[in-house]
Amino acid sequence: MSSPAGAGDSVGLGGPSAPPPGLFIHGVNVLDETGGFGGPLDVLVAAGVVRAVAKDLSPGASEVMLDGDGLWLLPGIFDCHLHTGLSSFDTLELLRTPFSRRVLETADVLRRTLAAGVTFVRDAGIADAGIRDGVAAGYVPGPTMQVSVVAIGSTGGHTDGFLTGPGLECSVDYSLPDYPGRPPNLADGPEEMRKTVRLALRSGADWIKLIATRGVLATSDGGFDPELSFEDLVAAVLEASRRHRPVMVHALGGEAIRWAILAGARSIEHGVFLTEADAAAMAARGCFLVPTLAIYERLAASARSGDLDPGRASRAIAVGEHLGDAVQIARAAGVKVALGTDFGHRIDHGRNLSELALLHRAGLSVEEALLAATSVGAELCGVADRLGRIAPGYQFDAILLDSEPTDLASLSEPGAVTGVFQRGTPIVRHPRLRNAAATTTLI
Numbered sequence: 001m002s003s004p005a006g007a008g009d010s011v012g013l014g015g016p017s018a019p020p021p022g023l024f025i026h027g028v029n030v031l032d033e034t035g036g037f038g039g040p041l042d043v044l045v046a047a048g049v050v051r052a053v054a055k056d057l058s059p060g061a062s063e064v065m066l067d068g069d070g071l072w073l074l075p076g077i078f079d080c081h082l083h084t085g086l087s088s089f090d091t092l093e094l095l096r097t098p099f100s101r102r103v104l105e106t107a108d109v110l111r112r113t114l115a116a117g118v119t120f121v122r123d124a125g126i127a128d129a130g131i132r133d134g135v136a137a138g139y140v141p142g143p144t145m146q147v148s149v150v151a152i153g154s155t156g157g158h159t160d161g162f163l164t165g166p167g168l169e170c171s172v173d174y175s176l177p178d179y180p181g182r183p184p185n186l187a188d189g190p191e192e193m194r195k196t197v198r199l200a201l202r203s204g205a206d207w208i209k210l211i212a213t214r215g216v217l218a219t220s221d222g223g224f225d226p227e228l229s230f231e232d233l234v235a236a237v238l239e240a241s242r243r244h245r246p247v248m249v250h251a252l253g254g255e256a257i258r259w260a261i262l263a264g265a266r267s268i269e270h271g272v273f274l275t276e277a278d279a280a281a282m283a284a285r286g287c288f289l290v291p292t293l294a295i296y297e298r299l300a301a302s303a304r305s306g307d308l309d310p311g312r313a314s315r316a317i318a319v320g321e322h323l324g325d326a327v328q329i330a331r332a333a334g335v336k337v338a339l340g341t342d343f344g345h346r347i348d349h350g351r352n353l354s355e356l357a358l359l360h361r362a363g364l365s366v367e368e369a370l371l372a373a374t375s376v377g378a379e380l381c382g383v384a385d386r387l388g389r390i391a392p393g394y395q396f397d398a399i400l401l402d403s404e405p406t407d408l409a410s411l412s413e414p415g416a417v418t419g420v421f422q423r424g425t426p427i428v429r430h431p432r433l434r435n436a437a438a439t440t441t442l443i
């Protein structure tokens, strides 16, 4: 896809102090609820909300105009699983980096993620309520965030980064240092789980994230045996649901997936070795799958090129061989699939839309992949009544493309998205925008 010069490099700061301009887009192709495109249509936006989508609308008092001829308009992308607070998998680097620098890099990650067209993220661990609320306050540009703060696992499990040499407690892969206000991330048994969930919620978590199996980058051997008991999972879901908070469960395969579904998880993360019986149970209970293909493809490639140590490499290659199987199994059973990248490295952040082509390759149609990235993500995150569609009454979080996204691979590179709007404000200014300068603060 061609990318006009200058597009994608201007990210405005759309905080609450900047009133969104009235906006009129003439004759643009608009993603509809089927995942196809209707149009050309006119789109009228006022006070950050879509007022009308129809042919031959009047621009009214709109200050900002855009000729949409030959452009494609989609809702902003939802990345329902990533780690904006993590930019490296290198243990020594993580141990040596001052925490303040990591917070500033998180701001850079959030800016790049928004510039890529991702207007909503569900952070699966590390980013906390302060990051979420700072972005919402307009201190730095970034997507709207839901956060889980910590990923809760068990002693000796995937989130226990215990440093055997010095005998120091440390959380998962040293990715999450202790700091004032950080809730604990380990729980053993239902009683501790109840308390740990309460502490995460007290710290402002929108989601409870549980770790039910090892991950691909686990340093220890072992399969994907459950690391939390069924009783642990039930206790977490009950405690979270009392506070009207959903639970997302990291589970690659085996009994852990089945237990998580039965316990009432809202989504299964990764689910690489999902079975048909698991998928049937998920469909019956309305449990979503977030398959996170992009990170696994990259890890498998790193393993093949010798960039991972042998233990991690064999695990990454094994997962890579099954990449996408779960998507086909889930699709056949009618499970809703939402887009999530699991990105947590600076070389990946900002390439979130690469997940679209992988979902398509795994078996979703182009239309289904586009919905997984928009309205299905909004449904998973509980905001489908106001986000995830271009329709009257919906907040105008949207992206523009300069060609039809039939080739989803063309969206993989930064710059493929040529315009980004957040709450009606141009964030990445499409070159055809008129009169936008006075209403956009550039950084």
Ligand SMILES: [Zn+2]
Pocket: 081, 082, 083, 124, 342
């Ligand atoms: Zn993750």
